Amino acid sequence: MPEKLANPRLRTLLAALALSAAACRGSDPPPPPAPVNVIVPPAAVTASAPAAPAAPPAPRLPPDSRTPDPPRADYIRAHYVKYEYRIPMRDGVHLFTAVYVPIDAAPARRYPFLLMRTPYSIAPYGLDRYRGRLGPTDAYERDGYIFALQDVRGEHMSEGEFVNMRPQLAGKRGPKDIDESTDTHDTIEWLLHNVPNNSGRVGMWGISYPGFYASAGAIDSHPALVAVSPQAPIADWFRGDDMHRHGALNLQLAFAFFSGFGRPRPRPTDEEESEPFDFGTPDAYDFFLRAGPLPELEKRYFKGEIPFWTEVASHPDYDAFWQARNLLPHLKNIRAATMVVGGWFDTEDLYGPLATYKAIEANNPGTHTLVMGPWSHGGWVRTWGDALGDASFGFPTSETYQALELAFFQHHLKGKEDPRLPEAMVFETGANRWRRFDAWPPREAKTARLYLREAGSLSFEPVPAGAGAGPGFDEYLSDPARPVPYTQEMTPRWSKTYMTEDQRFAARRPDVLVYATPPLEREVTLAGPLEAELYVSTTGTDADFVVKLIDAYPGKLPGWSKADEQADKPNRGGQQTLVRGEPFRARYREGYEKSVPFQPGAVTRVVFPINDVFHTFQRGHRIMVQVQSSWFPFIDRNPQRFVPSIYAATAADFIKANHRVHRTAAAPSALRVSILPAADE
Numbered sequence: 243m244p245e246k247l248a249n250p251r252l253r254t255l256l257a258a259l260a261l262s263a264a265a266c267r268g269s270d271p272p273p274p275p276a277p278v279n280v281i282v283p284p285a286a287v288t289a290s291a292p293a294a295p296a297a298p299p300a301p302r303l304p305p306d307s308r309t310p311d312p313p314r315a316d317y318i319r320a321h322y323v324k325y326e327y328r329i330p331m332r333d334g335v336h337l338f339t340a341v342y343v344p345i346d347a348a349p350a351r352r353y354p355f356l357l358m359r360t361p362y363s364i365a366p367y368g369l370d371r372y373r374g375r376l377g378p379t380d381a382y383e384r385d386g387y388i389f390a391l392q393d394v395r396g397e398h399m400s401e402g403e404f405v406n407m408r409p410q411l412a413g414k415r416g417p418k419d420i421d422e423s424t425d426t427h428d429t430i431e432w433l434l435h436n437v438p439n440n441s442g443r444v445g446m447w448g449i450s451y452p453g454f455y456a457s458a459g460a461i462d463s464h465p466a467l468v469a470v471s472p473q474a475p476i477a478d479w480f481r482g483d484d485m486h487r488h489g490a491l492n493l494q495l496a497f498a499f500f501s502g503f504g505r506p507r508p509r510p511t512d513e514e515e516s517e518p519f520d521f522g523t524p525d526a527y528d529f530f531l532r533a534g535p536l537p538e539l540e541k542r543y544f545k546g547e548i549p550f551w552t553e554v555a556s557h558p559d560y561d562a563f564w565q566a567r568n569l570l571p572h573l574k575n576i577r578a579a580t581m582v583v584g585g586w587f588d589t590e591d592l593y594g595p596l597a598t599y600k601a602i603e604a605n606n607p608g609t610h611t612l613v614m615g616p617w618s619h620g621g622w623v624r625t626w627g628d629a630l631g632d633a634s635f636g637f638p639t640s641e642t643y644q645a646l647e648l649a650f651f652q653h654h655l656k657g658k659e660d661p662r663l664p665e666a667m668v669f670e671t672g673a674n675r676w677r678r679f680d681a682w683p684p685r686e687a688k689t690a691r692l693y694l695r696e697a698g699s700l701s702f703e704p705v706p707a708g709a710g711a712g713p714g715f716d717e718y719l720s721d722p723a724r725p726v727p728y729t730q731e732m733t734p735r736w737s738k739t740y741m742t743e744d745q746r747f748a749a750r751r752p753d754v755l756v757y758a759t760p761p762l763e764r765e766v767t768l769a770g771p772l773e774a775e776l777y778v779s780t781t782g783t784d785a786d787f788v789v790k791l792i793d794a795y796p797g798k799l800p801g802w803s804k805a806d807e808q809a810d811k812p813n814r815g816g817q818q819t820l821v822r823g824e825p826f827r828a829r830y831r832e833g834y835e836k837s838v839p840f841q842p843g844a845v846t847r848v849v850f851p852i853n854d855v856f857h858t859f860q861r862g863h864r865i866m867v868q869v870q871s872s873w874f875p876f877i878d879r880n881p882q883r884f885v886p887s888i889y890a891a892t893a894a895d896f897i898k899a900n901h902r903v904h905r906t907a908a909a910p911s912a913l914r915v916s917i918l919p920a921a922d923e
Contacts, residue, residue: 315374338399347439354655409566426459469654473583482593490827493878504548521734530875555889560834579609585617587741631739636674672858683770687916700757725872770916772852777909782882782899792866824852839884
């Protein structure tokens with residue numbers, strides 16, 4: 243045999259030449275050259291319009307909404323015409339709106355609107371400068387819509403005053419009474435009458451803050467608004483979205499976000515660049531610990547230049563300021579079909595989509611669907627959804643969702659076939675599969691309790707009355723000078739993957755309590771909300787409690803082989819994968835409106851809800867619960883000495899405290915869960 247060629251590039255070149263020669267010897271003629279400068283129009287909405295030639299398939303590239311791929315941007319530039327308008331609202335304020343119209347729009351080929359309103363800028367500005375993305379995915383641009391994108395009131399190029407989570411007005415007496423639903427209504431009304439060749443139908447969508455605007459825009463729906471998809475929508479910034487968890491400040495996220503977004507914009511501007519805050523280190527734990535109590539952050543870095551941070555510090559409890567910014571009670575008179583979307587591992591807005599769907603479903607007849615997948619914030623369009631952090635989901639879950647979302651809008655905006663969406667389309671982690679239900683939580687789910695027991699055990703059986711001679715509690719020393727980190731990741735901004743992170747780093751600390759079941763003899767599926775019920779006592783007068791639900795893998799996973807080890811694949815044996823974690827500022831145990839101190843040494847019941855899960859613990863795995871009192875710097879430190887406002891706490895207020903978690907028949911600390919029985923149970 244001839245000697246093997248050592249140069250790989252040469253081998254590749256010779257192979258290509260051989261294939262080319264073989265093709266030339268074949269009987270099939272070469273393909274004709276592609277036509278030049280032929281514009282392929284998107285599909286039309288009107289039934290009578292002629293069928294459009296099929297657009298060439300877009301190359302399959304990893305989705306990333308922040309960096310558009312060139313083929314997609316080129317397609318938009320060639321197939322859409324951009325207009326910029328200043329749309330008048332009922333109070334005379336003008337909102338800057340960019341409208342992208344398919345180039346072949348005509349009276350015989352009309353298109354529906356797809357509207358997105360955002361505080362994050364609709365740049366680039368200028369009629370000759372086009373966005374690289376218009377819809378959730380490139381399929382929308384090829385399907386054909388009139389895309390309308392708007393800077394919300396008071397942001398970037400729009401006039402007026404910007405108000406964070408602008409309160410919804412229940413009753414409006416005149417043109418000066420405005421909110422996000424009126425701005426949406428006025429925008430739609432203007433578009434319908436001033437943009438030619440529209441079909442008279444409007445859809446609306448948005449992720450995160452734009453998701454909030456989609457929710458608010460659906461209230462008192464404009465008759466032309468027929469389909470809305472709030473995705474990771476903000477619902478309540480005190481209870482569970484973004485800035486707080488049960489009143490505890492999400493320190494790292496709030497500081498990083500408002501250090502840039504919170505700076506005032508005195509007048510409309512087309513400035514497109516902003517300087518992120520320079521932490522000077524990738525170690526957020528060290529940065530915030532060295533910064534000290536919250537007043538020091540304001541003094542050192544913000545210096546009164548971030549108005550909303552000052553407002554947050556002025557309202558430590560759930561007073562009228564925060565209550566007015568809770569959108570959930572106002573989600574009424576929604577006549578549009580809705581698809582509410584969220585990610586099970588969204589570190590920013592997991593509470594929002596679950597609570598938004600629940601409120602819409604309870605208060606509005608019509609077609610409403612909940613979609614929950616194994617994603618981080620916006621991961622359904624920004625990632626393939628096949629893995630996150632230390633968890634793998636088996637396949638590109640985002641593709642399944644994206645096809646359903648497009649079918650939802652096509653049906654309602656273009657009259658295409660009904661996709662017959664279920665009430666709830668949810669991904670079951672652990673088993674790694676999509677499931678369809680006629681309600682969420684599933685009607686079949688049964689309530690049970692996982693009791694914290696002696697010797698670190700966890701059981702569905704309560705402690706028998708009079709059982710055991712032990713102390714009946716577990717305890718740990720909580721030191722604000724050495725708080726438990728929420729992640730091992732080094733990042734100045736908040737971690738996107740901590741919600742699936744291996745928790746062994748925390749379990750090994752003396753200030754973290756660990757409880758686990760024996761290895762399961764059969765699968766256990768939890769579906770729906772959780773609730774922590776702790777009986778605690780403390781030597782201090784204030785405390786936080788963090789409860790984490792964890793999937794503890796066996797030491798050797800089925801299917802793991804020597805070949806996997808040699809290929810340097812991660813060995814997940816013994817991994818403690820976070821399924822859900824929730825912090826609670828226990829001063830709010832009697833209600834968020836008023837903080838209440840602990841009486842040192844008194845056994846006190848603390849109950850708080852934890853966001854839904856849909857997870858199967860496989861046979862041989864263990865269900866684990868961890869309890870701790872800090873989660874830094876995701877959550878700010880509790881001084882553990884009660885002060886009226888932690889935003890005013892000084893260094894002298896931070897003290898060590900010994901916390902006990904009681905587990906007796908009279909004080910049965912437990913985690914309430916909902917078990918979805920298998921068909922053979």
